[in-house]
Amino acid sequence: MYEILTNIFNSEIIAILIAAFLPLFLFILPFALFAVYLERKVSAFMQDRLGPMRTGPYGVLQTVADILKLIQKEDIINKDADKKLFNLAPVLVFAGSYAAFAAIPFTSIYIGTSADIGLFFILAISSLVVAGILMSGWASNNKYSLLGAMRSAAQIISYEIPTALVILSVVMITGTLSLNTMSEIQTAYFWNWTIFGGAEWGIQKILLIPFMIVAFVIFYISSLAEVNRTPFDIPEAESELVAGYHTEYSGMKFAIFFLAEYANMFAVSAIAASIFFGGYQSPFGYFGNLIGLEWLIPLEQLFWFTMKGLFFVFVQMWLRWTLPRLRVDQLMTVCWKYLIPYAFVNLIIIGLISLI
Amino acid sequence: MKEYLKNTWLGIWTVLVGMKITFKHLFTPSVTIQYPDVKVALPDRVRNRLYVNMDDCIGCDQCARACPVECIEIETVKSLPTEDLGKTSNGKKKALWVTTFNIDIAKCCYCQLCVFPCPTECIYMTDSYEFSEYDRNDLVYKFATLTSTEVKEKKANFEEFQAQKEAEKAAAAKAKAEAAAKAKEDAKANDNSKEDKPKE
Ligand code: SF4
Ligand code: SF4
Numbered sequence: 001m002y003e004i005l006t007n008i009f010n011s012e013i014i015a016i017l018i019a020a021f022l023p024l025f026l027f028i029l030p031f032a033l034f035a036v037y038l039e040r041k042v043s044a045f046m047q048d049r050l051g052p053m054r055t056g057p058y059g060v061l062q063t064v065a066d067i068l069k070l071i072q073k074e075d076i077i078n079k080d081a082d083k084k085l086f087n088l089a090p091v092l093v094f095a096g097s098y099a100a101f102a103a104i105p106f107t108s109i110y111i112g113t114s115a116d117i118g119l120f121f122i123l124a125i126s127s128l129v130v131a132g133i134l135m136s137g138w139a140s141n142n143k144y145s146l147l148g149a150m151r152s153a154a155q156i157i158s159y160e161i162p163t164a165l166v167i168l169s170v171v172m173i174t175g176t177l178s179l180n181t182m183s184e185i186q187t188a189y190f191w192n193w194t195i196f197g198g199a200e201w202g203i204q205k206i207l208l209i210p211f212m213i214v215a216f217v218i219f220y221i222s223s224l225a226e227v228n229r230t231p232f233d234i235p236e237a238e239s240e241l242v243a244g245y246h247t248e249y250s251g252m253k254f255a256i257f258f259l260a261e262y263a264n265m266f267a268v269s270a271i272a273a274s275i276f277f278g279g280y281q282s283p284f285g286y287f288g289n290l291i292g293l294e295w296l297i298p299l300e301q302l303f304w305f306t307m308k309g310l311f312f313v314f315v316q317m318w319l320r321w322t323l324p325r326l327r328v329d330q331l332m333t334v335c336w337k338y339l340i341p342y343a344f345v346n347l348i349i350i351g352l353i354s355l356i
Numbered sequence: 357m358k359e360y361l362k363n364t365w366l367g368i369w370t371v372l373v374g375m376k377i378t379f380k381h382l383f384t385p386s387v388t389i390q391y392p393d394v395k396v397a398l399p400d401r402v403r404n405r406l407y408v409n410m411d412d413c414i415g416c417d418q419c420a421r422a423c424p425v426e427c428i429e430i431e432t433v434k435s436l437p438t439e440d441l442g443k444t445s446n447g448k449k450k451a452l453w454v455t456t457f458n459i460d461i462a463k464c465c466y467c468q469l470c471v472f473p474c475p476t477e478c479i480y481m482t483d484s485y486e487f488s489e490y491d492r493n494d495l496v497y498k499f500a501t502l503t504s505t506e507v508k509e510k511k512a513n514f515e516e517f518q519a520q521k522e523a524e525k526a527a528a529a530k531a532k533a534e535a536a537a538k539a540k541e542d543a544k545a546n547d548n549s550k551e552d553k554p555k556e
Contacts, residue, residue, distance in 0.1 A: 046378045050388040217368075322374040338364060 023101050032262040036063045039317050046321045073251035078141065081248065085139035090249065090256040092132030097264040099125040104270050105180040107280050107301040118179040119167055122271060123160065126226065129264070130156045133235070133245050136257075140248035148244025151328060152228060152235030158335045159225040159232075165343035166219040169350040170194060170275050173208070179271070183279025190283035195276040207353050211346055216276045218343050220312075223268035225335070227261065230320040234328055269312030273305065280305040403466040404485040406459050408499040412444040412478035415452035419470035419479050427463035428470060431456035433510045436517050444476045454500055455507045461487070462495040 008015075037052070037060060044051030052059025077086055103118035115121060130153050137149020174182050174194065186192050195212045196205070225232035236244030246257045273279060280301035326334065389396060420428040432452040435441055441450035471480055489495050502510065 042382070045382045045386065048381055048384050048386045048388075050386045050390070053390060318375060318378060319371075322378040323371065334367075338367070342364070 020102075023106065024098065027106070028098070028101070028259070028263050028266070031266055032259050033063045033067070035262045035265065035313060036066070036258075038314070039320075042314065042317045043321045046318075067255065070251055070255040073254075075252060076248075076250045078248055080141040082139040082141065085135045086248075087253075089132050089136035089139060090253045090260070092135060093129050094132075094256050094260040094263070096126055096128035096132055097260045097267060099128070100267040100271075101263070103179055104267065104274065105183050105279060106305055107298040108180075108184070109298050116176070116178045116181075119171065119177045119182075119271075119275075122179075122267075123164060123167065126264075126267075127156070127160065129260070136249070137245040140245070142248050144241045144243075145245050145247050148235045148237075148241045148247070151241075152245060155228070155232060155235065155331060155335075156226055158332065159222040159339075162218050162222040162335065162339040162343040163226065165340070165347050166215045166222070167275070169211075169215055169343075169347040172347075172351055173354050179274045179279065183274055183281060186278040186281055189285060190278065192281075193276060193278040193283075204353055204356055207356070208350065211350050211353070212276070214342065214346050215350070216272070218339050218346070219275070220272060220315075222335070222339055223272060224316060224319065225331070227264040227268055227316075229265065229316050231323040231326050232331060233320075233325055234331060237325055239325075265313050265316055266309050269316065270305070270309045272312050273308035277308055279308075398483050402483050402485075403468050403481045405461060405482050405487055406464065406470070406497075407480060407482045408457060408459070409478040409480075410454065410457065410499055410501045412446075412476045413454055413457065413499075414444060414448055414450050414476060415454040415457075416475060418473040418475065422469045422473045424467060424469060425463050425465055427460040429456060429458040429460075430454065433507075433514050435510075436513055444478070446476055448476055453502065453507075453510045455502055455510065457499040458496050459499065460496045462492050 040059075040062070041051045052062035055061040055065050077083060100122045103115065103121045133152045133156075134149045137145040137147075137152075140146070170182075171177055174185055176182055176185070182194075186194055190196070195216055196209055228235050235241075236246065241247070246254055249257060282300055282304045415430060415432040417430050417432070420426070420430045432454050435451055435453055441453070443449055466481075468481060487495070500507075
């Protein structure tokens with residue numbers, strides 16, 4: 001990828017910049033537009049409504065109209081806000097969630113960074129989001145924002161532990177921290193996916209399946225909490241905290257928070273897909289291989305990757321419109337009393353199995 | 357420990373039950389009615405905007421008097437005996453020019469009390485309910501069919517007629533008064549002669 005771009009523009013810096021912005025403009029922005037629309041439709045259908053129907057056919061232009069509206073809005077900074085932090089916070093939050101995309105393999109030929117510590121990088125960089133959220137809560141000088149920010153920080157920090165434990169158990173089996181290698185290992189056909197015990201046949205694979213499913217469930221729950229989605233959306237609990245840490249934001253800055261949330265949703269879904277569900281690998285083998293068109297394979301991979309990601313995004317929405325919000329103490333109970341012990345036991349068992 | 361495992365199981369199980377329910381609803385047809393395009397059928401006796409069929413109105417003011425919020429304003433002018441205003445559809449003779457018939461729908465509470473007293477059944481509820489306006493004054497519906505010049509003309513006609521009648525009356529009264537005075541004078545004269553007599 002880099003080589004092609006470097007050749008075209010004759011400069012490595014431009015090539016890197018373009019490669020860095022590519023997923024943003026080609027993927028995340030359209031995805032966010034689509035996901036907001038999807039969210040509305042899913043919520044509407046689950047409540048036997050129709051959702052947006054007026055803007056464009058079946059309301060498909062609704063989110064575009066919303067973005068246009070948000071761009072036109074006045075950018076309000078309240079009088080007592082800490083202006084520097086206030087302006088920096090949305091950037092930081094978005095940077096944190098966008099940076100995670102650097103280590104996510106969209107296809108076998110496109111990945112932002114081929115660093116071997118991809119998963120570790122994602123775990124580390126997504127903690128930057130906490131700093132951004134705390135900043136926005138503090139700088140807004142508003143009690144709701146501050147409460148939301150503190151809840152968010154507590155929540156994200158707590159839920160990083162089960163996430164890390166689960167990732168650790170997967171890493172023990174695959175023996176790599178790079179998502180790209182991980183996806184490569186789970187070669188085409190779905191029975192090679194990590195959730196089904198990985199690509200190697202044997203007693204180990206059969207034994208691993210139940211524990212991998214447990215690992216996936218724990219990972220999915222804690223990733224839900226990390227992106228502040230219902231039932232773990234206590235940082236922005238509308239009914240208690242107005243809008244939590246972004247109460248004071250308006251216009252474009254609010255839009256950036258929003259974009260970060262949706263980017264984050266896709267990021268965790270993509271990570272779940274990459275770790276457990278074969279990443280960009282097709283579940284049924286490649287059509288391109290079948291008819292001998294090599295160039296078709298990356299496109300197919302992109303398709304499967306997007307589909308898997310979208311499916312998990314859909315499940316997030318599905319959960320959101322099913323479950324009520326947890327209380328703060330319940331949230332902590334779920335994490336510390338249930339997820340962490342289970343993740344830990346799971347880790348030990350998977351470790352023992354991988355010794356066989 | 358048993359409690360703990362049970363809790364875990366219950367947690368997962370209830371979430372799955374909930375998800376099953378919402379998933380079913382994903383495919384339930386929605387109950388939304390896309391209002392301006394699709395409208396709900398109204399019941400037979402709906403009460404919405406009032407309408408007055410001015411061809412039948414005899415200007416009897418009964419509806420205005422029945423209205424609890426006084427949102428009907430009626431002014432009438434009597435017609436001349438020579439004018440023929442026609443008859444209403446149920447055979448009542450019209451005798452008044454209805455110069456003003458305003459209904460302030462903004463005030464109307466849709467109680468339908470104005471509808472019942474009408475002797476010719478010309479004020480009634482329609483099924484139109486989409487009549488919002490930007491200006492509240494636009495909600496005053498004017499039903500009177502006469503143009504302003506016609507109204508002036510009718511008023512003038514009636515005043516002239518009135519004046520004429522008055523004049524006639526006055527003349528008649530004068531004549532009467534004169535006659536009465538004369539009679540009185542005569543009587544006095546008689547009296548005088550009577551009174552004079554005993555003195556003589
Ligand atoms: S419906 Fe009721 S409030 Fe409305 S004009 Fe008739 S009597 Fe008055
Ligand atoms: S009651 Fe009927 S006839 Fe009488 S003034 Fe009202 S609308 Fe006209």
